[in-house]
Amino acid sequence: MPRLGVLWCPHWPVVVADAAADEPVAVVHANRVVAHSLAAVADGVALGQRRRDAQSRCPHVRIEPHDPARDARAFEQVVRAVGAIVPRVEVTEPGTLTFVARGPARYFGGEASMAAKVTATAAEAMGRSLAAVGSLGMGVADGRFAAGIAARRAAAAGAPAVVSAGGAATAEFLRGLPVSLLTEVAGVPADFVHLLHRLGLHQLGALAALPAADVTARFGPLGAFAHRIAAGGDDRLPGTHDPPSGLHAQRVFEPPVQHTDALVFVARQLAEELVGALAADGRVCTRLQVVAETEHGERTERHWHRSSGLSVAAMVERVRWQLDAWVQLDDLTAGVALLRLDPVEVRGDDGVQLGLWGGRTQADDWAVRAVARLVALAGEQQVLVPAVHGGRQPHDSHRWVAAATADLVDPAERLADRGTPWPGSLPAPSPAVVHAPARAIEVLDAAGAAVAVSGRGTVSAAPVTVQMGGSAEAVQSWAGPWPVDERWWDPARARRTARFQLLTRSGRLLLVGVERGRWWLTAEYR
Amino acid sequence: MAARVTNPTQLADLAGRGLVTRAGSATAAQARTLPLLPVFAPLVPQCAVQRGSVVGCVGAAAVTLALAVAAGPSQQGAWVAVAGMPSLGLAAAAEAGVVLERLVAVTEPVDADGAVQPFDDEVWGDLLAACIDGFDVVLLGPGTQQVRPATARRLVARLQARGAMAVTVGAPVFGADLRFECAAATWVGLGDGHGVAQARRAQLALTGRRVPQERRLDCWLPAVDGQLRACEPTVDGMVTPLRRTG
Incomplete structure (x- = not known):
């Protein structure tokens, strides 16, 4: 070792x-x-x-x-x-x-x-x-x-x-240490360590003292790995070896490339090529060498290691880190002429199976790739994914957040239903069109005067006409007011509004609100 | 070049040897279609839409209708991209059955004054091409009406090659293979100063290139319990408006 x-x-x-x-x-x-x-x-x-x-x-x-x-x-x-x-x-x-x-x-x-x-x-x-x-x-x-x-x-x-x-000295060193180090240092999943605690195995020595065959039988490859390293054994998985010679992915640029983004784009293709070639043999790269050279012979070379194996995304991320640092620290005199990814250490892939139900599918992979492409085309703020926010108004309950910074594969966090009730929010069905910001409108009574809502929530007269952007529509039926007084403790963000549903004679159902005597169209049920 | 098969028994022989698969086999058909919600079963044969189709939604309940069409594939694991529809209500999308975990939107930038700066034909062309390549369902809103007819034709060709489905609302430039029209929608539950909108009854009509005769369906979009389903044949005022008591 x-x-x-x-x-x-x-x-x-x-x-x-x-x-x-x-x-x-x-x-x-x-x-x-x-x-x-x-x-x-x-x-x-x-x-x-x-x-x-x-x-x-x-x-x-x-x-x-x-x-x-x-x-x-x-x-x-x-x-x-x-x-x-x-x-x-x-x-x-x-x-x-x-x-x-x-x-x-x-x-x-x-x-x-x-x-x-x-x-x-x-x-x-x-x-x-x-x-x-x-x-x-x-x-x-x-x-x-x-x-x-x-x-x-x-x-x-x-x-x-x-x-x-020596193995004995290493085992002696590890014996009295807590099993939580398996997660902290070796990247073993935390729930596995919790399980060890529940089984009464609090120290690495206790895990190492168990027969290896029993641990493997009970916990599979992960248990075998944890047992081996706890006993001071080799932490490279069995089957780790040097890759077949000549297996690397490289690209020579003619003419040389000036922009890091373009290089990272190529790095993704190279990484896909490399991961694909290794995966065809059922192997995964654990140690990668990234080499880049400019036209004038300036060179950067780094080794990157990840015990769980380098996926395409992990490779691309490391290439980006390395190139960014290189460009920032060295005054490069020419564009980059060569980019090479060399697998230095590979091992048999112990198999992360694509989920049959609920797991990642090929559609997910395509979508993640398509989102990256859309962000590159339109900009970060233009590509959005939904997030649960919580609130009484239609534009508060859910929000759009930038897809570039959101977790697309595991959206549980952003879409978790907080379970908090929002007293005063309107029941389903929800409006299919939400105007944010709200549009100014006029709501008039039979006499042509603006309808008003008093501080105690009484309506001055039934709404008869609604004027939106120059056109007027007759109101057939209506309901409200549903007053809501939000964030009254914060003068800057306090909102006091009364909401109405108006059904016009042409069949349009509108959600409107009156705030400080002004009427707003907040949403439409289309 | 394969020899031309003239004799039907020859063809059966080839099929027997597994060289020719019958085009009508169920699995092959499933691979070429995207499933719809059961509410559309009376309208659409097999309750599925051919991949590569453009489904147009027009009329009073067009946005909800488009969401309901997209919801079928979405629940089966497809991703849905929304383009040119910045004001889409997410709560309504979830209620219609669209899975929010697999929803992505592309919107036009808004400047400091709140005015939308629309993408031009070229930008939309690139963006929608990327959407079609990456997502199984693309929801095209009024914003995408900016594209020129030639670009729209190119995108539809790409859609057919890739096998995705487009659902349009207020974007007639893309044409429509299937056209859902909601001629009339009546809301239930709203009174004169009391009640709250609870259910919507919509009269749908389906026309299209492969639909020889217009098909009609009365359905709830949604019903009082939030479901999308066809109306029972005998329906009279099922919901009584709430009365003000206090």
């Missing part, structure tokens, strides 16, 4: 947000805290907390949105600094990098001194913001899992951690 060094920066997004040493900062994704500074922890901010809870615990916390692309671009500085003294650095994710420890350890005179040297180099590249999250962790151990844990312990201890070589 290879001897690996892992350099891990805790809460990397906070470092990217340029936090001062004593500044409380929280990085938020989908309204949940995903990273925070030490000063925020002191005030009670925690991972997974809701944004509002974090703000109530620590009112002066600076909230930053989560942007993986920005994190990856900023991490390139660190990768370059470390890459100057250590060969073949591989980025696992922004904030974590991995390299083979054997060569550098010999060069720097031992693993401990090598770890100290790498930590110092990386800390220098990160600059002052590192103080906001504590210190860097550098771990050296057999295999990715043990080295990753060693790095996390090193960050907490403030000094590099080196686990002695």
